[in-house]
Amino acid sequence: MVKRAVIVGAGIAGLAAALRLHRIGWEPVLVERAPARRTGGYVVAFFGRGYDAAERMGVLPALRERHSGPVGMTYLKPDGRHRYTVPSRTVSALLGERGLTLMRGDIEAALYEQVDGRVPIRFGTTLTAVRQHPGGVHIELDDGATIDADLLVGADGLHSKVRELVFGPEEGFRRDLGHMIAATTLDHQPPGAPEHAFTTVSRIGHLFTIANLGPGRTAAFFTWGTPDPAAELAKDPRQALAEVFHDIPWTAAGLIASLPAGGLYYDSVSQIVSDRWSEGRVVLLGDAAWCVTLFAGYGSSLAVAGAESLGTFLESRPDDVPAALRAWEADLRPEAEKRQALGRRNSGTHSPASRLDLLKRDLPLRLAALPPVTRLLGRRLRIHG
Structure with a gap:
């Protein structure tokens, strides 16, 4: 039966x-x-047991067709000035041959x-x-x-x-991690955000990233620390974002003002x-x-x-x-x-709570193009993957 x-x-x-x-x-x-x-959603790295499972289920060819290819990582100061870049070849090496960006x-x-x-x-x-x-x-x-x-x-x-x-x-x-997150797809690519790259701006306590995987495939991701997630959830999402990111002049204000009323994922990190x-x-x-x-x-x-x-x-x-x-x-x-x-x-990486958190995130990334560091970070990313 x-x-x-x-x-x-x-x-x-x-x-x-x-x-x-x-x-x-x-x-x-x-x-x-x-x-x-x-449809839509944020950008993810797909690898490890998930990649193996997709291969066994016969879904991998369809996923590989949608793979963005090499994507770089650019870090900016709040006013838009360049801080450092992790080249796309290094990001590809970190993810490995059996990994996709989707x-x-x-x-x-x-x-x-x-x-x-x-x-x-x-x-x-x-x-x-x-x-x-x-x-x-x-x-x-x-x-x-x-x-x-x-x-x-x-x-x-x-x-x-x-x-x-x-x-x-x-x-x-439910176990709240003391952070909030907002993510959405965009119908445009903000000025100054390069194609095929993750462009990230962060200050103590908050971070936002614009991820572009090619024409028509752009997403925005915001995260910040808070002692009271419930109070943040009670706010209008765009109001909360405007309050937290008001001190980042590079594209944040205009981007937040243009966000649609619907289609924005907004929740505590739990x-x-x-x-x-x-x-x-x-x-x-x-x-x-x-x-x-x-x-x-x-x-x-x-x-x-x-x-x-x-x-x-x-x-x-x-x-x-x-x-x-x-x-x-x-x-x-x-x-x-x-x-x-x-x-x-990883909460300190996504929403640095101190200058030490920033340093702990930035130093390995600045050195990531060096082969020994690439191998070390790649192993960490793919732990038992």
Whole structure:
């Protein structure tokens, strides 16, 4: 008898899980709260276990087609004067031959192409209730429909509804790192930001980057430290950005004023810390389970790796779904926890809290073109990747 899975969330983790389960003979159904597939997103490095998993799932050629190629890193003073540059050849060496630079939306698009027409997706829908029984899980949706399945996958992100209904309120799992983040795609390239480059301006406590991967592929990323993320979240995002970045004259004010009211990702930098990712036939995946944060730089890779691995363990234990979920978690958890620890350590890199933090970030980057330093930083980037 064919097994059925309901996957909540049609982002990277959910799409990858749908593809993997479809490939092993399951019948997945995707449930997505948004009314349509989201596009865009910030720039990510895709490597390590995620790259290997994408290769095994046959998605790698589509991802390589979207790879930006060599990208440099330019650091400016707040007034726009040049500080230093890490050449694109050095950045490529740091990422390695089995690494890609992509927009987050590129990964979703490549996965969506594989599931489109094969896996039903119910947009504009979310779940309202979950009830487990020995043989499966009963799911109720907000449109009045019900689904009986063998497995429920919560791939619905940091603010997971599946986690709330099955494991408890978000407050019991969320760990704020004392920073805020805002990110959006841009329909233009700001003056002074070179093509195929990450252009970064930072001062004590805050940083912003304009990332350009070529024509029509530009994104902006802002982050800053705060003792009270809840107070920042209560503000209008553009108001908060204007207050924090008012003392950076180079392009920040005009860029913030031009940001669209919608399409801006704005949240505190938070991790999800839980002592278990599954309960019976319900499992959490991706940011819903572990959320390593953008500071770790591995969330997309780990989402694809986790989804591919989930299918492997379910295929190896077809008659005991809960045991498969426990074995999957035991295999993946050490990697997720290592990446979470890296994200916590990297907060000083993304939002320097002192001149010492700036120095600790800048010195290795200034020396990165030297082969020994390139190798050292590359090993650090690809830890167990």
